[in-house]
Structure formats: C-alpha cells, structure tokens
Amino acid sequence: MTNPDYLKCPKSDTAIEIRTDEAAEKSPFCKKHCKKKQFLKRSTAPSSTSDKKNAKLQKVMQYAKKTGATEAKIISTIDIVVEEKLANMCLEPRCENYGLSKNCPPHVSGPSQFKKQLENFNQAIVFKIDVPSEILFSSERRELFQLLHEMAAGIEQYAVKMGFKNSKAYAGDSCKKIFCYDHPECLALSEKGKCRNPQYARPSMSGFGINVLKLMETAGLTMNMATHNTDSDEIKMGSVCGLVLIC
Template identity: 45%
Template sequence: MGVREVVFNQRERLTRLERLACKWGASRAATVATANIVVNDAFAELCRLPDCTVYGLSAGCPPHVGGTFEMRKLLTQYEWAIALKIDVPTDILLGEERFHLYRVLHEIVAAVEQAAVEKGFSRARAFAGGSCKRIFCADQPDCSVLYGGPCRHPDRARPSMSGYGIDVSRLMNAAGWQMSWITRNTSAEEVPMGALVGMVLVG
C-alpha cells in the first residue's frame, strides 16, 4: 500500500468516527490536529478547591490525574483527535438536568474511543467534561478506584478535560465551531445555547 493509500485510509477511518459520534448523540464532530490543541495551566487550576467542590473525589479528576504536564506529553504522541460537542440550551446547562447530558457526553466519547480501537487506533484515549464522581457515582460514598477497587463504570466514565487544562474554546475554534461562554450569571435570553465538549485522541 502506497503513502497516498495509507493517508486516504486513515482519513476515511477518522471520518467514520466523526459520523459514529453524531449517530450516538453528538451535535457535531470534527477531526482536529493535536498541534492545534492548547493546554492552559490556569484552566486546570480551576479544578481545585474552592472553585470545584468535587476536587479530589474521583480518579478522573485532579489531583489524581497527570494534569497539564501529562496532556502536553500526550499531545506529542498523537497526530489527530476527534472533537465532539453536544449543543445544549443555556437554561439546561445552568440547571440540574445538565448532569444527565454530561453522562451522555461521557458515554459518547467512551464509545468513540472503543470504535477507534476497533478501527486500528489502538492507543485511543477519550476525555470529557465534568466529574465522573458527580455524574456516575453521586449516590456512592466514594470513588472505588481511589481505594484500590475497580471503577464502577469503566465502559462509560472518562477523565475530565478540565483537569488536564484543555482550552475548550481553542479546541472548538480548531474544529470550526463558535463557543459561547456560559457562567452562573449568563442570561439564557442573551445566550440561548451553549455546548458540552469532549475529545478522543486517536492517532
């Protein structure tokens, strides 16, 4: 197989992963060069107390993940990532319903990760927004992994992008999407839609 055929084959596999992400619930999906993914130490710092009330409560969040150092190292080992988003009305993003959608986001990136492995991207790794403790194990006293046990949801829960300092705004720009910043003070009338974002490093 020549170089041109190899490149075409890889592009086709990446396109299929984008389509699968949308089939499984993503509003949009796009292949992004990892060279365009930006890591910001300040974003990872927001995962600490008192800014984040679930700091330290799960294996997928700081301080139990490699943070910005590990992510910068990882990005040098991959050429591509599948970025995906779920468009969500702002009033839902600011309410308790958002946790259900975070669960959907984790399930989509985990499924894309598995599909990528099956398509030959054996080192695929998925990341999503939100704490897996709050999303999947809110009714549990602790994260079992932190006490030497197995993850209760290994096929669905994935590490938090925030804990690795991923600049979501820059990631969305690299994917060709616009981002609207949503905070507790955002008016749903002024900014009607936001998004939840995840990514899968693929090759």
C-alpha cells in the same frame, strides 16, 4: 500542467497533491492551503494505507455525529493548547469535586504529562453538544454530562474498533458527580481499586489544563457560553464538548 508531487501536510499528516512550486491542494483535515516549503517531503503518491487510515478517521467522525454530536471535527493535536493555570483552577477556587475521583486532580497526570502524551498522537476529534441554556443549570444537567461522557467513551471505543487502538477520550465535569453521586466514595480510589463505570467515565479536560475555548476555535466550532447568570432569553443555547485523541 506538471505532474503532481505528493507531500505530507505537517499539520494533519495527510498526503496533499501539489501541482506547482507554490500552491497546494487544500488539506481535507486542517482546511488550509499550504505553500510547498511548509510540507514535509514525501517521495511517493499517497499509500493505500494512508488513504485507508483517513477513510477510517472520517468514519469515526461520522459516528460521532450519528450518536448525537451537534458537530464534530478532526483537528491536528499540535493545535491543542494546554495551560497549567487552567488546571490550577480545579484547586483555586477549589472545585467541590477536587480529589474525589480517579479522573480528577490530583489523581490525574496533569498538564505536563498530557503535553508529553500528545506527542504520541497526530489527530483528534473534537465534538460538541448544543442544548437549550436552561438545561445546563437545571436538574437535567447531570444527565447531560452523563451523555457527554458516554458519547466520548463511545467515540473512543469506535475508534479502537476501527484500528486506532490507543485512542483516548476526555469529557467534562467530574465522574464522581455524574456516575457515583449516590456512593460515598470513588471505588477506583478505594482499596478495591476498580472503577464502577469504566465503559463510560472519562477524565475531565480541565484537570489537564486543556484550553477548551481554543480547542473549539481551532476546530471552527462555535462555543455557546452559558453560565449560571445567563439569561436564557438572550443566549438560547449552551454547549458542552469532548475530545478524543486518535492513535
């Protein structure tokens, strides 16, 4: 057996051991066997810095599960699909929360800026919470999305604590409806300019055109699609999901 080369997986930015010209060990992050020619050259064995970074990332993912995620996965940010037409759906048909909070369009940077921002990140954690379908459209919906925002913000803050200081979380639905439903206006959009819930409220993925279905597919997670018309006897569970960019 030849001595292993260590090359860098272009998708997950991890060091992969390669023992032959063709076959590679499976990347622990993108879960793919790559051919040697697909890897970026890396002359040395994985540094302890890289190992430590990967170990910390695993801890962040475990934290996501510990705090209530049904499932959480690490993905490469190059697999995040962003589409202008999805962001446009906040406006047409117009969402009842359009323009009402600092975290919703047109007050967020939108798809093109998000794509540029993604260039600063290599990896992300996608997580989902599965709940009985009837809860998604019941009076408990607000609490469910509140939990989603709190979990996304909690994972982001844990990532920061682990040294990923520029991590950024995204959730779903409008924080106006979730946190400030009994206030006439978003305080962050007012002259006072400060969010009432900076520790929990996060932007919704929709305003950036993030394709959530593809995100879940990439992460290998099943998205249980429940709508207002879903028969809860037929589709028993529905999913809500969040995204944390790690850097």
